[in-house]
Each structure stands twice: as structure tokens, then as C-alpha cells.
Amino acid sequence: MLIFSVFKTLTDQRVTVELKNDLSISGVLKSVDQFLNIRLDSIKVLDETRHPHMMAVKNCFIRGSVVRYVQLPAEHVDTQLLEDATRREAANQTRR
């Protein structure tokens, strides 16, 4: 839930999603769900020469399970807030 919330705060920001098949797509984060499926708009494939079939694609839906990394805009991430929220969630998990 915590990571889901983080992604929600980053909607309308530009992120770069790196997939497990090494395809990297940068785009504007339009939405995310609890599985961390991701919808991107105005996408750009980083290595277009290697993936020419992606050139015409303007937006996409990415299944969460195929994601390796998401590069986030650091200026929109409050790291102190993240750490506090993580500790809080960890405390709730162990108390169950």
C-alpha cells in the first residue's frame, strides 16, 4: 500500500520505467493501481532504434509484474516522509 501511495503522489510527473526485457519507456504517469500496474502518456522509448515498432505508440499500460525499475523525479519525493511512513507500516505489520 505504501509504495502504491508514493506512485499516486507522482501522477502527472515524468518517470522512466525500465522493464525486465530491458525496454526503457519514459512518460507521464497517468495512473497506477494496487498491483503497481502503470499507465503512461506521451511516451518515449529510450533506445528507439532498437525498438522501432514502438515509435508510433503514444501511451501505454504496463503490467506491474514486468517492471524492473522506475526512475522517479527526485525533487518530488520527500525522503523523510517516506522513511517515517515505512517505519509506521512496518510497525503495523509486526503488531498484526
Added chain:
Amino acid sequence: MDPSTTGIQEPFDLIRLSLSERVFVKLRGDRELTGILHAYDGHMNLILSDVEETIMMVDPVDENFEGQGTVKVAKRKMEMLFVRGDGVILVSPPSRT
């Protein structure tokens, strides 16, 4: 249960105590990261900053040389990174060896 260490009762405690510290992460696909840990969850999804990634690739030219072919490494840096937990093999806190 009486763990010899300082207050670690479950494996995730090790990760919790590493928040805001630089950690080493070993990933599937011969990748390693170091970065400052800011968030994690039960899947081991991570958010790290000031990340350096190391990708190990065996040079195909030397591969016939009995397994220990020359390993090429590629490095890159990323400012803020989400890492999906299913790729994580190992996380190690900063070396207090």
C-alpha cells in the same frame, strides 16, 4: 527465541534498521545496486536514492575459458529509483563487518 544480535527478531528488522542508510542490493540478472534506502514493503519493493547500478556481463570472447570468462561491468547512476521486489535476491546494510 534469543537472537544474539541487537533487537532483530524478524528478517525485516534488518531492513528497517537500514532506513536512510546506504545499502547493497543484489538483484536477479547479475545486477547490483548501492543506494540510500528510503522505503520498502513486504514484497521487498524498494525506493533508493543516489543509486549506482552495476551490471555484470560475461565477455563472450573468453567464455570458453572454463567458466571464469572475463566479466565486463557496466555502471550507471540514478537519482531516485523504485526497485520491484520480485527481482531482489539479497539486501545488505552498510558494512559494519
Added chain:
Amino acid sequence: MDESTPPPPDHNSSPPPPPPVTVSGSPTDFLKGVVGKRVIVRLTSGVDYRGILSCLDGYMNIALEQTEEHVNGFTTNRYGDAFIRGNNVLYISAAEPI
């Protein structure tokens, strides 16, 4: 193939080895017994981690201390502490009497 009826159990195979005398019964008992002891954790990738087992959870997530990483016989890394994500674990083996 020459026998059409299935053989009765235990008939033409040697009896299973007796359980280690130091451990009673269940896998859970074994895991409780090795906490705080030296263990070898083998991952499905074939990599071994040798260290002192701090603790583990139901997913087999593991915390190790004084860990050495072994890849086909060579020590490839040392970690003061290491968290291993459970899905990678093939087995945990006691490296000292328990």
C-alpha cells in the same frame, strides 16, 4: 515395466535414512533449532551463503550475520549482515551440530 502391478511401498527400495538424532520431527523444529547457529543457505541459482542465522520468517526470508557468499567454491563476497528474500532459497543446511 516387467511387473504390471505396482510394488508395495518399501518392498524393493531401501528404507529411508533415519532422521538425524539431534533433531526431533518437523521442519519447523529444525528451523527453530538452527537459529543462532552456523548455516549454509543455498539459493536456486546455486549460490551459497554461509553465516550465522539471525532469524527467518514464514516466507523463508532470512537474516544472516557474518555472511560469506560462495559461487562454485570461491568466496565472492562478505557481508556483515544480509537479508535474503525467501523466494530465492532452495535449502537451509546446518553447518554445525544442533
